């Protein structure tokens with residue numbers, strides 16, 4: 001698409017934060033269009049959609065428990081623990097008050113990343129739709145039947161395509177190994193080798209592109225849609241990915257109740273979410289706002305080299321603008337966040353719901369990775385650490401917006417890491433240590 005220099009200059013004058021963004025300096029942006037929940041308009045989604053998504057997860061639980069033994073203990077529900085992080089807080093953010101928790105989505109079963117919420121959900125929903133249309137499945141069936149060979153044979157007539165920097169493709173490839181679609185994953189140049197290898201082991205076809213995520217997704221969409229039996233999981237514009245993620249809010253509410261953590265006007269909740277295309281942080285923010293209303297404040301975290309959702313929201317151009325349009329290169333070690341253009345579906349909603357966005361340098365991500373390993377014994381991939389900086393980065397905002405007598409709870413969403421091979425994790429860790 002591209003924008004004229006005059007247009008870009010005009011934005012720089014109107015939105016001075018763009019000067020630092022274009023100079024690759026870390027910024028903290030406060031959303032001027034944040035709305036109160038009662039004033040939200042045209043969201044295209046409601047609380048009911050989240051409940052329907054949760055009901056679908058429940059229908060599939062017997063299937064998941066059958067084919068993924070690691071989900072047996074939770075009866076086929078894919079969920080992660082919520083853990084207190086006092087040691088990291090004491091050593092890294094001593095000034096920040098309140099309770100500090102990490103949502104351990106790096107431990108999510110099956111996919112080892114937050115994509116286990118969105119990617120798996122969309123594939124299951126698609127499988128359900130096809131099987132129902134063919135008269136092979138009904139809503140009150142015991143879904144463990146989906147593990148039978150006749151379903152594999154049926155699904156093998158259909159294909160699924162997805163463009164991915166890595167984790168979305170992985171989540172889809174791994175779930176699909178138990179369903180039997182033909183899966184084609186269109187991967188960007190920055191996708192890690194081990195992710196491609198693991199996908200191929202799971203029977204997916206991996207198509208590599210020399211360009212970035214945007215190019216991989218455009219090519220994948222075109223090829224998949226040319227196949228009458230093809231279905232494209234479109235990370236740039238997907239309602240189902242978004243709803244899959246949103247269910248996390250219902251689960252988190254329960255976990256907070258179990259820990260006797262109150263969320264209300266005197267006990268605000270702050271949530272910090274690593275952000276790529278904006279689907280996972282947007283979906284979770286939407287869910288949390290439906291559950292906790294204005295008492296929850298959500299912030300997204302992006303790399304300074306890939307601030308796609310930030311520039312979409314600052315300029316108001318949403319998915320029409322890419323970081324490359326502003327001369328930013330979209331090159332970051334945080335492969336899960338290496339996205340140049342925001343999701344159309346998610347960003348339109350986040351526009352009204354996200355409290356702010358901060359950006360980070362890769363070095364800071366690596367330092368947090370090493371600190372988490374040393375203090376809490378948790379091993380995250382670089383993308384997954386971006387939320388950990390939240391309490392400190394949002395500190396001035398919180399001081400301005402929240403009464404000091406309030407008891408705050410902070411939750412950093414750790415979004416991936418469990419599947420990273422030990423050798424790669426050691427490299428990440430050593431790099432973080434060398435930067436301390």
Ligand SMILES: *Cc1c(COP(=O)(O)O)cnc(C)c1O
Pocket residue numbers: 113114115167168274275276277278279280281336337339381383384415416417
């Ligand atoms: C995909 C991903 C994100 C961000 O999700 P988006 O929907 O792309 O915004 C964050 N962390 C990790 C590890 C991811 O794989």
